[in-house]
Structures are given as C-alpha cells and as structure tokens.
Amino acid sequence: MAISTLWLSDFRCFADAEFRPDPEGLTVLRGPNGAGKTSILEAVGWLATQRSIRGAARDVLVRSGTDRAVVRAETSVAGRAVLVESEIPVSGPARTQVNRQPVRRRSELADALNVTVFAPNDLDLVQGGPAGRREYLDDVLVARHARLDALVTEVDRILRQRAAVLRQAGGRPDSAIAATLDVWDERLGAAGTELAVERESLAAELTEPAGRAYERLAGVAQPVTLEYRRSWTGDLVAALGSARPDDVRRQVTSVGPHRDDLDLALGPRPTRTHASQGEQRCVALALRLASHELRRGDLAEAPVLLLDDVFSELDATRAAALVELLPPGQVLLTTAVDPPPVVHAGRVVTVEGGRLTGVPDAPGVSGATEVIAAPSGGGGS
Amino acid sequence: MFTGPLQALVDELGRLPGIGPKSAQRIAFHLLKVAPEDAMRLAEAIVDVKERITLCPRCFNVAEGDLCAICSDDRRDGTMLCVVEDPRDIVAVEKTQEFRGRYHVLHGALNPLEGVGPDQLRVKELLGRLDDEAITEIILCTNPNLEGEATAMYLARLLKPLGLSVTRIASGLPVGGDLEYADELTLGRALEGRREVDA
Ligand SMILES: [Zn+2]
Numbered sequence: 001m002a003i004s005t006l007w008l009s010d011f012r013c014f015a016d017a018e019f020r021p022d023p024e025g026l027t028v029l030r031g032p033n034g035a036g037k038t039s040i041l042e043a044v045g046w047l048a049t050q051r052s053i054r055g056a057a058r059d060v061l062v063r064s065g066t067d068r069a070v071v072r073a074e075t076s077v078a079g080r081a082v083l084v085e086s087e088i089p090v091s092g093p094a095r096t097q098v099n100r101q102p103v104r105r106r107s108e109l110a111d112a113l114n115v116t117v118f119a120p121n122d123l124d125l126v127q128g129g130p131a132g133r134r135e136y137l138d139d140v141l142v143a144r145h146a147r148l149d150a151l152v153t154e155v156d157r158i159l160r161q162r163a164a165v166l167r168q169a170g171g172r173p174d175s176a177i178a179a180t181l182d183v184w185d186e187r188l189g190a191a192g193t194e195l196a197v198e199r200e201s202l203a204a205e206l207t208e209p210a211g212r213a214y215e216r217l218a219g220v221a222q223p224v225t226l227e228y229r230r231s232w233t234g235d236l237v238a239a240l241g242s243a244r245p246d247d248v249r250r251q252v253t254s255v256g257p258h259r260d261d262l263d264l265a266l267g268p269r270p271t272r273t274h275a276s277q278g279e280q281r282c283v284a285l286a287l288r289l290a291s292h293e294l295r296r297g298d299l300a301e302a303p304v305l306l307l308d309d310v311f312s313e314l315d316a317t318r319a320a321a322l323v324e325l326l327p328p329g330q331v332l333l334t335t336a337v338d339p340p341p342v343v344h345a346g347r348v349v350t351v352e353g354g355r356l357t358g359v360p361d362a363p364g365v366s367g368a369t370e371v372i373a374a375p376s377g378g379g380g381s
Numbered sequence: 382m383f384t385g386p387l388q389a390l391v392d393e394l395g396r397l398p399g400i401g402p403k404s405a406q407r408i409a410f411h412l413l414k415v416a417p418e419d420a421m422r423l424a425e426a427i428v429d430v431k432e433r434i435t436l437c438p439r440c441f442n443v444a445e446g447d448l449c450a451i452c453s454d455d456r457r458d459g460t461m462l463c464v465v466e467d468p469r470d471i472v473a474v475e476k477t478q479e480f481r482g483r484y485h486v487l488h489g490a491l492n493p494l495e496g497v498g499p500d501q502l503r504v505k506e507l508l509g510r511l512d513d514e515a516i517t518e519i520i521l522c523t524n525p526n527l528e529g530e531a532t533a534m535y536l537a538r539l540l541k542p543l544g545l546s547v548t549r550i551a552s553g554l555p556v557g558g559d560l561e562y563a564d565e566l567t568l569g570r571a572l573e574g575r576r577e578v579d580a
Contacts, residue, residue: 158527161492161493161494161527161528161531164494168493168498176498176500179499180491183531183534183535187530
C-alpha cells in the first residue's frame with residue numbers, strides 16, 4: 001500500500017499543496033521546526049484514522065481564515081488506484097469518501113489507506129496515563145475487523161448513555177432510574193467484557209514481536225511484557241452492581257474497559273517507574289514496531305509508515321537500528337536534523353513556510369520544483 | 382433575505398428534517414414556478430394530514446378518525462402485540478405479511494443522551510393495555526441498534542414477571558440498522574425466528 005499523490009487545501013499552513021512521495025521506498029521531509037513537515041504526516045494520518053497524529057483538535061487542522069480543509073490522496077492498493085478524500089469543516093462532522101463513496105466506519109478506510117505512526121509523543125505510551133495505552137490497543141483492533149470497530153464504538157456509546165442516566169439521577173436514584181441503569185449495566189457487561197477479552201488476547205499477541213524489536217533496538221535481550229489489567233474482577237455486571245451506590249453518588253462509571261490499563265514491564269521491572277528514559281523510548285518504539293508487524297501480517301500489503309521527528313530523540317546507534325528494522329514499504333519521515341547515514345532516501349522534499357520544494361514535475365506546487373536530492377540507491381525500489 | 386412571504390416559506394422549509402438552507406431555497410423557488418394547482422395540492426395535503434390524522438388512542442399508530450385501521454380490524458389476533466419504535470415500523474412489519482396481531486408504538490427508544498427515558502415513551506400506556514386486552518404474547522420489534530436493544534431489554538424485564546410470553550425478533554437483521562430500512566424478506570425471517578427473552 002502506498003500513497004501516489006497527496007493534495008492539501010487549507011490544511012494547517014498549506015493553502016494549496018501537492019506532494020508525491022517515493023512510491024515504494026523512503027521519502028524524507030526536511031525543514032526547520034514549525035515549517036509544516038509534520039502537517040504532511042498529519043494529513044495522511046487523518047485520512048487513515050480520522051484523527052490527528054498530534055492529538056490536535058479538528059478546528060486547528062483548518063488553515064486560519066478559512067472554514068474547511070480538504071485532504072485527498074490517491075493510493076495504490078494491490079496495483080489499483082484508490083481515491084481517499086476528506087473534507088474537514090471548522091465545526092460539524094468531517095466527510096470522508098473512498099472512491100466517492102461515503103465512509104461510515106474507520107474500518108472501511110483500512111482497505112484504502114493504512115498507516116503506522118511513530119511520533120515523539122510515543123513516549124507517552126510508557127510514561128503517560130492508561131488512556132494512551134488503551135488507545136494503542138484499540139487502534140489495532142479497530143483497523144483489524146469491522147466487528148471490533150463496532151464494538152469499540154458501542155462500548156463508548158453505552159458509557160455515554162450510562163453517564164447521562166447518572167447525571168439525571170443527580171445522586172438520588174429512584175426505582176425507575178435503577179431499572180434503566182440495570183439495562184445499561186447489562187449492555188456494558190456484555191460489550192465491555194468482550195472488549196477486555198479482545199484487548200487481552202491482542203496484548204498477548206504483541207508480547208513476542210515487541211520483545212524481538214526491543215532486543216534489536218536496544219542491543220540487549222530483555223523480555224518486554226504486556227499485561228492487560230482489568231479494573232474489575234469476576235463478572236462485570238456484578239462489579240457494576242457493587243460499585244453502583246458510589247457511582248450514583250459520584251456520577252461516574254468506576255469499573256469497565258474505560259478504566260483498564262496495559263502494564264508494561266522490561267524483564268521484571270515496570271517500565272513506567274523503573275526504566276531509564278532511553279529504555280522507555282525503546283519500549284515505545286518496540287510497541288509501534290510490534291503493532292506494525294501484526295498489521296503487516298493481517299493485510300495483503302504493508303501499512304504506510306509515518307516517522308515523525310524520531311531522530312532528534314534517538315542516539316546514532318538506536319536511530320540506525322530503527323532504520324534497519326523498518327520493513328520494506330513506503331515510509332514518510334520528517335526530520336529537522338541531518339538523517340543518519342544509514343537512511344537511503346528515494347526522495348527528499350524540503351518544507352518551509354507552507355511550501356514544498358523538491359517535488360518533481362508538480363505544476364500545482366507553489367515555489368521552485370527543483371529536486372534537492374536524487375535517489376541514492378536502496379530505499380526499497 | 383427574500384421578500385416577505387417567500388422568506389417565510391424558505392424559513393419554514395428550512396425547519397424540516399434533512400433540509401438545509403440551500404435545499405429550502407431551491408424548493409421555495411420551485412414552488413414559486415409550478416402551476417398554482419400543484420402548489421395548492423401540496424398545501425391541502427399538509428392541512429389534511431394535520432386536521433384528519435391523529436394518533437390512535439390505543440396503540441399510538443397514525444389514525445384517521447378514532448381508532449387506527451389495525452386496532453379497528455376484528456380479524457386481527459388480539460392476543461399478540463408487536464411493540465415498535467415508530468409508526469413507520471408498522472408499515473415495514475405489515476409488508477412481511479408474517480404478523481396478524483396488533484401493535485403498540487413507543488414513539489422512540491431509550492436514549493438518556495437525548496433525554497428519553499421510560500416516561501418519554503408510551504410505556505405506561507402499554508402496561509394499561511395489558512389490563513384491558515387479552516394479550517398473551519408480546520414481540521419486541523425495536524430497532525437492532527444499541528438504543529433499540531436496550532429498550533427491548535428494559536421492556537422484557539418489565540413484562541416477563543407479568544407472566545406473558547415475551548419474544549424478541551431474531552438477530553439476522555443488520556446490526557446498528559433501522560427496522561424501517563430492513564428488506565421484507567430479512568424482517569420476515571427475523572419475525573419468524575423470534576425467541577423468548579431471558580430477563
Ligand atoms: Zn391503533
């Protein structure tokens with residue numbers, strides 16, 4: 001799977017830009033910080049996941065002074081050209097289409113465009129709160145099967161419905177409220193347990209590839225363990241029942257898959273509290289590489305890899321190890337510094353002030369169209 | 382802004398579901414152009430529906446006159462009751478020709494996020510009918526989405542202890558869908574394959 005052409009209109013700082021990455025290998029996006037190179041990856045990430053890879057709110061994706069951004073990509077899937085388009089208004093829902101057909105679920109996008117993202121904030125996977133780790137698991141689940149996509153959406157909706165009932169109860173539930181809560185607890189019990197089971201088996205599946213990736217990145221063999229920890233024991237409906245008096249008073253749902261965590265350990269040590277920053281960074285990258293490997297196994301074609309500013313965070317040895325670990329396929333990489341010598345770019349594009357230079361034969365691009373770096377061999381082509 | 386009556390029409394059309402400002406203008410200008418008798422026929426149809434169509438006081442289906450056509454039909458099986466969310470769902474079930482009982486329209490489904498609880502649905506009226514009529518089987522035909530399923534579960538828990546047979550239309554309907562849009566064959570099979578609900 002690869003992007004042939006990406007078009008941006010009023011997206012971030014780009015009024016109108018066209019970008020053609022190397023179809024098979026590595027494209028390096030160079031430029032100073034704040035020049036807009038991450039925005040290119042963000043646009044690709046948006047098309048694949050309907051979310052900002054930087055966790056940005058939707059309205060900041062729209063260029064200031066305009067009311068909507070449009071991102072379009074022509075991708076090549078098994079030799080077939082696919083058009084993915086998304087219109088992002090400042091307010092109101094975004095509209096996304098694949099080959100002019102509206103997309104209703106994220107999983108429908110998986111066949112048209114699939115990405116794995118490595119970003120500086122990946123360290124949050126290890127250092128941050130449990131929400132990021134649940135999202136890491138759910139992203140893989142959602143992209144894997146339409147059924148799991150629907151399950152994740154359903155759990156979220158049940159939780160919001162339950163929260164609305166708790167708000168209406170205002171701390172004092174009558175028997176009618178209790179009867180309604182019973183129904184939502186029953187739904188959450190079924191869907192929530194199913195989601196926890198899926199996350200548990202995914203965590204187990206990721207353990208082996210994560211350990212392998214860690215060993216090659218860090219140069220030392222240490223098992224990485226991923227252990228899913230539920231926020232309840234036994235039956236979820238029963239746990240919700242026991243927690244109800246408290247939940248009603250505090251107007252929260254205190255047990256369920258939205259309160260679970262993924263415990264990460266390096267050997268016997270929990271990584272969040274007992275690993276160095278360098279080790280944590282390697283664990284985070286290993287998690288990304290592991291999920292990428294799983295996705296590669298699921299799909300006929302490898303997802304597009306998006307590497308945002310990874311070299312600024314890694315020493316030369318680890319940076320080289322990461323580049324060597326990258327499986328074949330299309331890679332888009334941003335960097336403010338010189339990439340390590342092991343990087344063999346098929347194409348280098350300079351990004352500055354919302355302008356792209358170095359894109360060959362692109363009449364729509366403002367500014368010069370000079371190729372700054374010619375292919376230097378390798379790069380998978 | 383358009384001149385008085387035209388703007389009023391655009392505004393009114395724009396308040397209809399699924400009609401944005403652009404469509405409202407397009408329809409208004411279309412009505413401006415059509416023959417007067419065509420426009421009057423539309424106006425009369427709207428007046429007629431408001432004057433002559435009411436909700437059936439028994440099942441809350443749309444009705445012309447007092448009881449709806451189904452409630453006043455003696456050939457229907459008065460022991461079976463099919464509970465639906467919306468009068469349009471009755472049309473969908475009727476098309477399957479699989480059901481000969483009567484209906485009860487809830488006018489919605491449980492949806493706390495939108496402020497819809499049991500009191501906003503015709504649940505009390507449903508319980509009242511159990512006293513007045515010889516109903517022995519209730520088929521829960523709410524939509525196969527989260528809110529419809531929750532409503533079915535809520536009703537099953539309410540009705541089961543009363544000693545009725547409570548069934549739910551079988552799965553096989555597209556999950557997350559709308560009964561209204563299910564094709565006759567699928568909905569017919571779902572009715573046939575209904576099963577007793579555990580509550
Ligand atoms: Zn009636």
